[in-house]
Amino acid sequence: MKKITYLLILSICFSFSFTQTEDSYQMTVTKISDAYNAKDANQLFELFSSDLQSSFTLDKVQSFITDNQTKKGKMGESSFLMDDEGSKRYLVEFENSSTILVLKLSPDNKITQLSLEEY
Numbered sequence: 461m462k463k464i465t466y467l468l469i470l471s472i473c474f475s476f477s478f479t480q481t482e483d484s485y486q487m488t489v490t491k492i493s494d495a496y497n498a499k500d501a502n503q504l505f506e507l508f509s510s511d512l513q514s515s516f517t518l519d520k521v522q523s524f525i526t527d528n529q530t531k532k533g534k535m536g537e538s539s540f541l542m543d544d545e546g547s548k549r550y551l552v553e554f555e556n557s558s559t560i561l562v563l564k565l566s567p568d569n570k571i572t573q574l575s576l577e578e579y
Contacts, residue, residue: 484569485548486540489561492574493535493552499525509570516574528576532557547573 488507495504501522508516516524533555541549547564557579564573 482540484565485563488563488565488569488571489538489550492561492563492571493538496525496529497534499529501525507571508574509566509572512570512572512574528554532559551579552576 491507492504495501495507501518504525505513505518505521536553536555538550538552538561541551541560543549544562547562550561550563552559552561560577560579562573562575562577563571566572
């Protein structure tokens with residue numbers, strides 16, 4: 461009986477922690493979309509980890525937003541597709557195309573990987 465109780469508690473804790481992770485990713489996707497659509501490079505840059513900030517500078521973020529909005533338009537709806545080697549993939553509908561958003565977060569919910577791939 462004790463083993464069943466422990467297993468039940470463990471599975472509830474695991475489910476709760478998994479849900480928090482999914483919520484963190486979905487909240488981050490929403491923040492990315494809001495910053496992107498507002499053309500606010502600073503807001504998007506602040507979501508990055510320090511490692512990503514050093515390689516993906518504020519100027520590059522501004523260019524990323526400008527170039528992609530010119531080609532694809534504003535971000536619309538997004539939906540989770542799959543987990544992929546520690547990152548998550550989302551299908552994002554833009555005004556002019558559909559694209560895969562690849563996202564990875566650090567334990568403190570900072571973006572460590574962000575890329576767009578053609579769908």
